[in-house]
Amino acid sequence: MQSNQNRRSFLGAAAGAAAFTIVPRHVLGGAGYVAPSDKITLGYIGTGTQGLREMMFMIPAPEIQIVAVCDPNKHAGTYRDFNRDGLLKLIRQTVGKPDWTAGGDAIPGGRDAAKSAVETYYAGQRDRGDFKGCSTYADFRELLDKEKDLNAVKIMTPDHLHGIIAIAAMKKGKHVITHKPIANRLKEAKLVIDTARETGVATHFMPWDYNGPMDRVMFWIKAGAIGTLREVHNWTNRPLWPQYPVIPSDTPAVPEGFDWDLWLGPAAERPYHPNYTNMVFRGWYDFGGGSMADMGHYSLWSVLKALELSGPTSIEPQLSHNCGITDSVARPIKNDYSFPVASVVRFRYPARGERAPVDVIWYDGGMRPPTPPELDEEKKELAQEGMMFVGDKGKILAGFNTQNPKLIPEKRMQSFPAPPAQHEEGLSKAGTITPGMHQWMAACHGGEASLGSMLNAFPITEAVNLYAVALRTGRRLLYDAGAMKITNAAEANRYLSREYRKGWEPAGV
Secondary structure: OHHHHHHHHHHHHHHHHOHHHOOOHHHHHOOOOOOHHHOEEEEEEOOOHHHHHHHHHHOOOOOEEEEEEEOOEOOOOOOOOOOOOHHHHHHHHHHOOOOOOOEOEOOOOOHHHHHHHHHHHHHOOOOOOOOOOOEEEOOHHHHHHHOOOOOEEEEOOOHHHHHHHHHHHHHOOOEEEEOOOOOOOHHHHHHHHHHHHHHOOOEEEHHHHHOOOOHHHHHHHHOOOOOOEEEEEEEOOOOOOOOOOOOOOOOOOOOOOEOHHHHHOOOOOOOOOHHHOHHHHHHEOOOOOHHHHHHHHHHHHHHHHHHOOOOOOEEEEEEOOOEEEEOOEEEEOOOOOEOOOOEEEEEEEOOEOOEOOEEEEEEEOOOOOOOOHHHHHHOOOOOOOEEEEEEOOOEEEEOOOOOOOEEEOHHHHHHOOOOOOOOOOOOOOOOOOOHHHHHHHHHHOOOOOOOOOHHHOHHHHHHHHHHHHHHHHOOOEEEEOOOOEEOOOHHHHHHHOOOOOOOOOOOOO
């Protein structure tokens, strides 16, 4: 960005001397025009189905120019998705080409499909600026070395690569936007946040844009509508992908054009298998973060922020298990490699200031709290996903992201003043350039940090990583937040970090 900033400073000084002869570029270019020198040049890292889906919502932004894409997989043909042709239709609509294809009838994915989509879109624009084509890379390190004019990167890879890529990019002075989680190991995530603070680059952690506001909930809590807050319950219908109970034993060939070693990145070596990759990676402790990393970032970040919750003192899991037959004997499968199909995890947060201790209870796999008696009065049941705030004198029930909160039974709302209108801060509409994204783009040009800056994300990052450690050990953990250490199970501490493969250590990328 330095050369562009110098150029803008020079043009600003020149304009002072010759203002009467210079027509602003936005006037020449029309509404929405952004001069090429003011565009954020972006490297897009991770072009699987979700990467391409989110690219279609980002690429229309006139402030951004995607100049390079990166993925260890070159071709489509191996991808799975939540529906067969939804992504293909979205890309065709966005690039304005009804017959666009990633190759045959394959679900789109891979760096070739991303390059084609980017170049097709920009070719159809009235003003392409100085766009000269989209470069492709298998290795993000090569992208960062060769793209000298790159301002920023967006990281859309599987979870285990987020932290390493973010650290490498920030160390080179690149602004970073990333999907959840920041990293799937707590100490690595802390290193990412520390690196963001030390380098001063603009960062944005995407799930902030979809957290619901807490205005009404906090209004009722402070008004005493539910007495002293004791518990927060949050439940999801995830996982919506297979949670494989055993490690694959067969060894299929690595698909053509897929660099398995690069996909593994910092994780331990093992044979390739499609049950590790693409949309199913979330189910593995090595590669994913489980259901809470997938969905809890969207719902609990604003809750933890509003209630000032960080540093839980204990994390207690309840989890499903699988059984198998070995030597004609049935027994549970010992499993510390994949997340359970269903779980309930209770976080205990200590008192802070005037706030009493609060428990946060997360449910996934179809688990949810018992139906509260307040709903029995109204002959209602809990929805498949939701949020509930429980006090010693009442309850607030809301949607999964705290949307549409209500005192229950609803007749209780007649006894309390109407809460203020909620801010537009959360729950951005999917498929749009969010307010948080606009804040990040402004921060790339020297403006204030976005509300979704990584610097604000440690409490939610801490929770989702401790969730994984508790499930992996299968036991209640006592946690010293100041030391970032499990105090009652020394063996659990190894799951707070990872053993890096040679050449993939954070200090070396």
